[in-house]
Amino acid sequence: MMRLPMFDLRAPRTTDEAARILAGEGANAMLLAGGTDLLPNMKRRQQVPRTLVSLRNIGTLKQSQFNPAGARLGACVTLTEIAEDPRFRNGYSALWQAAAQVATSHIRNMATLGGNICLDTRCSYYDQNYEWRKSISFCMKKDGEVCWTAPGSERCMAVSSTDTAPALIALGARVLLRSGAEVREVLLSDLYQNDGMNYMLRQPGEIVEEVRLPALHGWKSAYWKLRRRGSFDFPVMSVAAAARLSPAGVVEEARIVLGAVASRPLPADEAAKSLVGRPLTEETIAEAAAQAARLAKPLDNTDFDMSWRKKVTTAFVTYALRDLRGDDMTSVNLSLGRHIL
Ligand SMILES: Cc1cc2nc3c(=O)[nH]c(=O)nc-3n(C[C@H](O)[C@H](O)[C@H](O)COP(=O)(O)OP(=O)(O)OC[C@H]3O[C@@H](n4cnc5c(N)ncnc54)[C@H](O)[C@@H]3O)c2cc1C
Structure with a gap:
């Protein structure tokens, strides 16, 4: 034990x-x-x-407030509270879908939004007990010097495995950080960097106090997650997509963010930009999906084969964008065990 x-x-x-x-x-x-x-x-x-x-x-960290300018979520709001709150069902859908797909219901009852944003990065060589890691002389993330995923690498390749961060970034979230009497507000996306050890630019004494979401009238959003068991596992690839659509269905603004394919959530800005001014047709979706998938560079340090994970990135961006278009996704949901609707 x-x-x-x-x-x-x-x-x-x-x-x-x-x-x-x-x-x-x-x-x-x-x-x-x-x-x-x-x-x-x-x-x-x-x-x-x-x-x-x-x-x-x-107590203040457990409060959520919604007003016409958007939402303010205390860092200790639980993932169950987010998954069950109908106020997240419109423009903020990506967030409740991400929260609802974290781990199991028991864990979501305890797990908080702040903890999920600050979640440690993961890797098959790191997520092991002390004796196992000692037997391979540890790895550079803790007690060792080499990244066993990429032994020639100067940086750690552990993977960002948070479900809510890609969703929050796609929704344009900002976070409030407190250290002593000092408070600063930053775009959540600016808080991450692609380094498995120093994946957050949070200062050591800083507390994530609040997550702020803008009002997203006219937006649609969705979160699609690849994992082995549909009821349980960490993401090994995920896609958060959000778009503001005109009444005629033309994309006016869009964001696409990939999760679990690097040491930080990866915004696919060019792919999202390619959709602006165009409707979500099979052709524009395929173009954006191919562009987003080019960014994904999964390595051999989590579940599933890495080249397959890269390949299915195209499929998952496609699902997310079809979901925004309003397609009936029931059969794909069932085949992936995505029981969140
Ligand atoms: C079996 C299992 C399955 C899991 N599956 C998933 C999954 O599918 N997806 C997923 O995303 N996660 C998963 N997790 C990980 C974890 O349960 C969640 O990420 C959870 O949201 C973490 O939140 P917490 O409140 O428990 O964080 P904690 O464990 O309390 O903290 C996590 C980290 O965040 C820091 N931290 C916490 N709050 C703050 C704050 N306000 N300000 C600054 N730093 C803070 C802590 O110091 C710590 O470094 C899983 C865990 C287990 C055990």
């Missing part, structure tokens, strides 16, 4: 207090939200903070 290492638990009641504790503890402390990723990582000794700063007693 894998046991947790010893740690001190702090349970502040405000973000100010949490930020003060983080500032005082420095690199020895980590934030604990639902704990569904961090605690298993601690058992595998991938992360061994001396102090955990729990966010669970901070």
Whole structure:
């Protein structure tokens, strides 16, 4: 049985207090939200903070507000709350679809939006217990020097496996980060970089406090996820697509974001741009799908064969765009075990 290492638990009641504790503890402390990723990582000794700063007693982080200008979601809103809230059923569909497809219902009851955005990157050489990793001299992400996925690489190739981040980026989300009395607001997309170790540009003492979504009247969005078991697994490739369509069905604005094919969610901006000013026909969809798939460079460090994952990227972008067009996706949903409707 894998046991947790010893740690001190702090349970502040405000973000100010949490930020003060983080500032005082420095690199020895980590934030604990639902704990569904961090605690298993601690058992595998991938992360061994001396102090955990729990966010669970901070009421303000659990609130959601909707107004004509958009939505503000506290970082500790759970994925179940998002998946079950009908206010996400219109322009924000990609977000509830992503939340509804994370792990299992038990995990979604604990898992938070902030924790999902900050989710550690994953890799077959890293997601192992301490003894297994020791037997291969560890990897550069923790305790070692080599990236076993690409031994010549100077950077870690672990994969971004968050479901909600691609969806949120496609929806134009911004995040509010607090450190001490300082608060900054950034585009969520600007918070990530393509490096499996330093995948977030979040400063060590910063707390993700809130996710802000713009009002998306006239937008449609969808999230499509490839995984082995339709009821459970992490994404091994995913697509979030969002578009504002004119009454005649012409694309006025669009975003496409690929998940789980790099160390960060990958915006496919050129592919999205190719749709603007045109209707979603089979031809324009095929063009955008081929363009988006060129960006995907999956490696041999998660489930499924990497060249197959690249190939099906085209199919998944196609599904997502047909979904936006309003096609009946029932048979594809059934064949993929996508039980979210
Ligand atoms: C069996 C299993 C299956 C899973 N399947 C999926 C899946 O399909 N898709 C998926 O996306 N995830 C999956 N997960 C991972 C995890 O459950 C989710 O990503 C979850 O949303 C993480 O949220 P949490 O609140 O539990 O985060 P925690 O585990 O509490 O924290 C995760 C990380 O985020 C940091 N953090 C948390 N909150 C904040 C904050 N407000 N500000 C700054 N940093 C913060 C923590 O310090 C930690 O580094 C799975 C996990 C398990 C165990």
